[in-house]
Amino acid sequence: MKLYCFGESGHSYKAALALELAGLAWEPVFVDFFNGTTRGDAFRSDVNEMGECPVLIDGDVTLSQSGVIQQYLSETYGKFGGTTPEENREVLRWQLWDNHKLSSNAGLCRFLMNFLPEDKRPADVIAFLQGRLKAAYAVLDKHLEGHDWIVGESLTNADLTCCSYLYYPEPFGFDRKDYPNIDAWLSRISALPGWKHPYDLMPGNPSDRA
Numbered sequence: 244m245k246l247y248c249f250g251e252s253g254h255s256y257k258a259a260l261a262l263e264l265a266g267l268a269w270e271p272v273f274v275d276f277f278n279g280t281t282r283g284d285a286f287r288s289d290v291n292e293m294g295e296c297p298v299l300i301d302g303d304v305t306l307s308q309s310g311v312i313q314q315y316l317s318e319t320y321g322k323f324g325g326t327t328p329e330e331n332r333e334v335l336r337w338q339l340w341d342n343h344k345l346s347s348n349a350g351l352c353r354f355l356m357n358f359l360p361e362d363k364r365p366a367d368v369i370a371f372l373q374g375r376l377k378a379a380y381a382v383l384d385k386h387l388e389g390h391d392w393i394v395g396e397s398l399t400n401a402d403l404t405c406c407s408y409l410y411y412p413e414p415f416g417f418d419r420k421d422y423p424n425i426d427a428w429l430s431r432i433s434a435l436p437g438w439k440h441p442y443d444l445m446p447g448n449p450s451d452r453a
Contacts, residue, residue: 244269247290247298249276250447251358253350253408255297257309259444261403264437265322273446277358310338313400323400333394337401344379348372349408353415357449373416380422387424391431398435406432410441413449 246262248255248271262269274280274296281287281294291298291307298305299312301319306312317324325331352372355364383405386393393401409417409429419426432438442448 245272245300246270246445247272247274247300248296248445248447249274250442250445251449252276252296252445252447253346253353253411253441254295254309255445256407256410256441257346257404258297258299258312259441260407260438261313261316261323261400263439263444264398264403264435265316265320266437267316267320267322271445276447277452310342310400310404313338313403317400323398323403325395325399330395330399334399334401337393338404340382341401341404344375345383345405346408348375348379349415349417352376353408353411353413356415357413376416380417380425384422384424387428391428393428398432402428402432407441 244262244267246255246259246269248259259269259271274286276296281291281296287294293307295307297309297312298307299315301315304315306315313323316322325334352369355369355372383393392398393405406429408415409419409425410433419429
């Protein structure tokens with residue numbers, strides 16, 4: 244399998260980490276996002292009309308959107324789904340929540356704070372996003388109280404989607420020590436055999452552009 248991705252992309256990390264922890268054979272295909280590759284006609288016509296990463300190619304199957312890729316890995320390879328229909332619906336519920344409340348805001352806030360020139364960083368927008376993120380962190384931290392995993396008794400796509408941006412080192416208003424249940428949960432995930440940091444798992448690192 245091939246995964247079009249880049250290290251700075253939290254959504255790519257969701258798919259890459261699922262592939263890696265599942266022990267599946269895959270290789271990353273670097274997408275030079277910061278030099279406009281995803282906005283180019285070739286990428287949109289040949290890889291993903293939406294102009295986004297990640298994109299998974301598995302034989303004749305081409306998929307975009309991290310949640311779709313995670314679902315495909317569950318359906319095709321039996322990885323990280325729930326153990327019952329009820330658990331599968333709960334996994335989906337957390338994936339949708341994450342994409343709306345957590346990852347979208349974290350990704351945008353992190354981009355504005357770290358990947359724009361300092362004089363172009365919109366302070367009011369950043370403050371607004373951080374307020375929304377604090378509410379999302381509180382929801383997740385409370386849910387994890389007394390639970391090792393978000394859904395059921397083992398790692399699922401719910402964990403893999405919600406954890407992704409929280410491992411990045413760039414500041415965006417998240418400090419693990421402020422959320423002890425999230426902190427313990429992230430430690431459980433990173434202790435799993437095969438876990439890798441996003442900058443070790445995928446090509447592309449801010450230091451490459453320093």
